Amino acid sequence: xxxxxARARRYRAGFIALFAALCLAAGPLKAQGGADLQGxxxxxxxxxxxxxxxxxALGPVEDGWAGSITMYLxxxxxxxxxxxxxxxxxxxxxxxxxxxxxxxxxxxxGREMHGIVEYHGGARLPMVAMRxxxxxxxx
Numbered sequence: 001x002x003x004x005x006a007r008a009r010r011y012r013a014g015f016i017a018l019f020a021a022l023c024l025a026a027g028p029l030k031a032q033g034g035a036d037l038q039g040x041x042x043x044x045x046x047x048x049x050x051x052x053x054x055x056x057a058l059g060p061v062e063d064g065w066a067g068s069i070t071m072y073l074x075x076x077x078x079x080x081x082x083x084x085x086x087x088x089x090x091x092x093x094x095x096x097x098x099x100x101x102x103x104x105x106x107x108x109x110g111r112e113m114h115g116i117v118e119y120h121g122g123a124r125l126p127m128v129a130m131r132x133x134x135x136x137x138x139x
Contacts, residue, residue, distance in 0.1 A: 035084060035110045037065055043129035045117055056091075056129060058082065069093055089113065095120070102127060 041056040054071040056079070065082040069091075080099065081092040084106070091102040097120050104115025104127070113129040 035106055037084070037106075037110070037131075039134060040132045041113070041129040042132060043069075043113075043127055045125050045127040047125055055132075089115075097121075104129075 037058050038060060039058065041058065043054055043056060045052045045054075052071060052073060054069060054073075056067060056069050058065050058067040058079075060066075065079075065084070067079045067082070068076050069079060070076040077100075078094050079091055080094045081090075083090050087106045087108075089102075089104050089106055091104075093100045093102070100120065101118045102113075102115055103118070104113040106113055111131045113127075115127060117125045117127045119125070
């Protein structure tokens with residue numbers, strides 16, 4: 001494995017570990033809509049006959065949410081805006097080609113997001129995100 005690839009994987013693993021530790025230290029937080037969305041969310045997007053997996057990292061910022069989305073087959077992108085109204089949410093992701101929008105419904109337990117990703121070229125793809133279990137800190 002090339003050194004740069006190994007270094008990038010270690011960096012990504014370190015970032016996820018740091019983000020999870022910060023989430024645990026901060027405790028549950030609620031923002032727009034009252035749901036606690038903080039943490040790592042695994043997702044799968046359907047692209048024709050195949051799936052495209054990845055994860056979202058969300059954290060509180062002011063009175064809302066911010067974070068990043070990482071597609072395992074491509075790269076990490078910034079979430080420009082993330083809004084929640086009741087059980088509806090919208091996420092705007094910055095990409096080189098233009099904004100990508102995910103509109104979804106949040107499950108009653110706040111553990112799943114089901115919706116549609118709208119690409120800048122007009123493609124609409126179904127996506128489901130499931131919240132990872134929070135690690136338990138040793139006492």
